[in-house]
Amino acid sequence: MMLDERKKNILESVIKDYVETAEPVGSRAVVKKHKLKISAATVRNEMADLEEMGYLEQPHTSAGRIPSESGFRYYVDCMMEKERLCNEEIDLLYTIIQDNIQEWDKVIHHIGNFLSGVTNYASFIVVPSVKSSDFKFLQVIPIEQGKALLILVTDIGIIMHRKIDIPESIVPEDLYIIGKLFNQAFQGKKLEQINRTDLQLIRDNLKKRRQVIDTALDTIDGLVGNYDEEQVIISGALNILNQPEFKDLDKLKRILTLLEEDVLLKNVIPEPEGHEVDITIGKENIAEDIKEMSVVIAGYKSFGEMGKIGVIGPVRMEYWKAAGSVESVRSIIEDLFKLR
Amino acid sequence: MMLDERKKNILESVIKDYVETAEPVGSRAVVKKHKLKISAATVRNEMADLEEMGYLEQPHTSAGRIPSESGFRYYVDCMMEKERLCNEEIDLLYTIIQDNIQEWDKVIHHIGNFLSGVTNYASFIVVPSVKSSDFKFLQVIPIEQGKALLILVTDIGIIMHRKIDIPESIVPEDLYIIGKLFNQAFQGKKLEQINRTDLQLIRDNLKKRRQVIDTALDTIDGLVGNYDEEQVIISGALNILNQPEFKDLDKLKRILTLLEEDVLLKNVIPEPEGHEVDITIGKENIAEDIKEMSVVIAGYKSFGEMGKIGVIGPVRMEYWKAAGSVESVRSIIEDLFKLR
DNA sequence: ATTAGCACTCAATAAAAGAGAGTGCTAACA
DNA sequence: TGTTAGCACTCTCTTTTATTGAGTGCTAAT
Numbered sequence: 001m002m003l004d005e006r007k008k009n010i011l012e013s014v015i016k017d018y019v020e021t022a023e024p025v026g027s028r029a030v031v032k033k034h035k036l037k038i039s040a041a042t043v044r045n046e047m048a049d050l051e052e053m054g055y056l057e058q059p060h061t062s063a064g065r066i067p068s069e070s071g072f073r074y075y076v077d078c079m080m081e082k083e084r085l086c087n088e089e090i091d092l093l094y095t096i097i098q099d100n101i102q103e104w105d106k107v108i109h110h111i112g113n114f115l116s117g118v119t120n121y122a123s124f125i126v127v128p129s130v131k132s133s134d135f136k137f138l139q140v141i142p143i144e145q146g147k148a149l150l151i152l153v154t155d156i157g158i159i160m161h162r163k164i165d166i167p168e169s170i171v172p173e174d175l176y177i178i179g180k181l182f183n184q185a186f187q188g189k190k191l192e193q194i195n196r197t198d199l200q201l202i203r204d205n206l207k208k209r210r211q212v213i214d215t216a217l218d219t220i221d222g223l224v225g226n227y228d229e230e231q232v233i234i235s236g237a238l239n240i241l242n243q244p245e246f247k248d249l250d251k252l253k254r255i256l257t258l259l260e261e262d263v264l265l266k267n268v269i270p271e272p273e274g275h276e277v278d279i280t281i282g283k284e285n286i287a288e289d290i291k292e293m294s295v296v297i298a299g300y301k302s303f304g305e306m307g308k309i310g311v312i313g314p315v316r317m318e319y320w321k322a323a324g325s326v327e328s329v330r331s332i333i334e335d336l337f338k339l340r
Numbered sequence: 341m342m343l344d345e346r347k348k349n350i351l352e353s354v355i356k357d358y359v360e361t362a363e364p365v366g367s368r369a370v371v372k373k374h375k376l377k378i379s380a381a382t383v384r385n386e387m388a389d390l391e392e393m394g395y396l397e398q399p400h401t402s403a404g405r406i407p408s409e410s411g412f413r414y415y416v417d418c419m420m421e422k423e424r425l426c427n428e429e430i431d432l433l434y435t436i437i438q439d440n441i442q443e444w445d446k447v448i449h450h451i452g453n454f455l456s457g458v459t460n461y462a463s464f465i466v467v468p469s470v471k472s473s474d475f476k477f478l479q480v481i482p483i484e485q486g487k488a489l490l491i492l493v494t495d496i497g498i499i500m501h502r503k504i505d506i507p508e509s510i511v512p513e514d515l516y517i518i519g520k521l522f523n524q525a526f527q528g529k530k531l532e533q534i535n536r537t538d539l540q541l542i543r544d545n546l547k548k549r550r551q552v553i554d555t556a557l558d559t560i561d562g563l564v565g566n567y568d569e570e571q572v573i574i575s576g577a578l579n580i581l582n583q584p585e586f587k588d589l590d591k592l593k594r595i596l597t598l599l600e601e602d603v604l605l606k607n608v609i610p611e612p613e614g615h616e617v618d619i620t621i622g623k624e625n626i627a628e629d630i631k632e633m634s635v636v637i638a639g640y641k642s643f644g645e646m647g648k649i650g651v652i653g654p655v656r657m658e659y660w661k662a663a664g665s666v667e668s669v670r671s672i673i674e675d676l677f678k679l680r
Numbered sequence: 681a682t683t684a685g686c687a688c689t690c691a692a693t694a695a696a697a698g699a700g701a702g703t704g705c706t707a708a709c710a
Numbered sequence: 711t712g713t714t715a716g717c718a719c720t721c722t723c724t725t726t727t728a729t730t731g732a733g734t735g736c737t738a739a740t
Binding site: 024026027028029040041044045047048058061062063064 | 703
Binding site for chain 2: 731732733734735
């Protein structure tokens, strides 16, 4: 439905005020604050209309209006201008990234922190599973009597390692040879395709080596299995402590628990639909647990897989800032992946 | 000061009741609940004495008594019997450890989770810095054109890695040789002792290799610097949401922020004094931020360095359970280090 | 030394009163 | 016909007052 200019103005005023103060907004306040050239009475009439249309609601008869979820939806769809990061913010983020570029995990965490910092909402980043990245390199390094370290590197630079037990009789040269075998056999394969049938070469090997090869294969299974699932990085969950809508301790507890546990959060994050920033408001969320939260989310491409990044906060959210920030950070991340 | 048996009984009753209910405890309640063979009036007299001695206090004249911090202190020092983990709990912990034994980081996190789980308070583990552990092994692995992965392993099995840039002209064999050089030069040295003066061998090398060696040394500096500081692992911070003393949102926010930020928490953790479990109650804590919390902490030895493990919770804490659990987990950790 | 009895205290809860923000409606106005 | 001033009305929020009840301290009896 199309609203006329005046109704739009009023809706926007109510939204901006309400988002800022978390209080119902009265007709007088709208006129004053936004210097409209009409009287409070007129605004009241328009507000009554907007309420009838479902874009505003009244907590009780003698209170001001607050935007309904449909009101926010209309605003987001038809009126909102995303407020992207300013240059200082972008520079700051790039600096942070550069300072930690060698340590991939850290970079992701810092990006999360940054996003929750600029928006004041909780941020999340879903890093896609690595199972379809390529095997790059494997080595088994002796570290002490009977123990060795198995190191596996993927093409996108993820390093997994685990300690394994080896027979006492194995000497470093054996391990070197084993590493070589693996590298030959698996060069360029997807991690998920690695399996023991590829290793007929086992037959040609000494029994003790064969034993290590078996252990190694088991370990690789375990490692890949571990990294098999998407990883969720959460930052700034405590930001919700600032939201008056969560002054109720029970509610607070539910949401905080959700936001602290990556597993829980993952179940609740909506799927981004297109290549745009996607917004789900309150009850639009399918997951029961966040029916009074809003999620702003964008997908990003990294080596063929889709990752997700976004923020989660109260329905009374600065959607313009959140959507703009998520959009900016998304494109910075995609840049980053291109560079690597 | 020594209390007679009856006063002790009453003090203990008040403490047990108050810890459970978080409400002031009246004379009648004490008699009833703990089936003492004396009347409420007598208890009142004794309570008045205990209050004079500073072990109990009254929120207001017509309320019951609550234990003062000195009261808790007396109880902890002179009466408490630590309630160590039961066999099922110990078995559970060992199972958890065994299931993750290959991944050191995970094990620590699981221990933290376990401790906060059994106590219902926030747990922390301070892992000592690794700078005085021994250099064990270094390798530089080519991963793509112009990039290599530097991997450094210490004697206690800590694995650090970072990507480095290398000149295009370097071939895998060069890297192999460089690794060998490092291994010869640094074998068995403490990480903190590694420095470039040990590497006169640089001179004997090609210029391009020398360049890599320099990069590698810089990287090692960075890595060791990173691991230089103690690491703090926090679990179960959200447990304080269950404590009625933190129903005040501001207080809650302060404490939660503290408990979520390892850096902040580290500044606040008291030093364990002896080899015993150490308890600091409320204002006994030096750090301003936790003057209304109590800390139960124990040191543990790991390869000559001291680590710390403990829980932090409200002054109204089940000290017997907390102290016992920390003690049990401490000895399990020390066992663990002996095994490795 | 212990205890029953009782007046007293004080927070917590409930009920009543008052204040204020904001509305909807009516009637006047451009 | 759309806009606006005026005003009675509504309903929450705050303040005030009353009520309740748990628990004490003191006194006097055992």
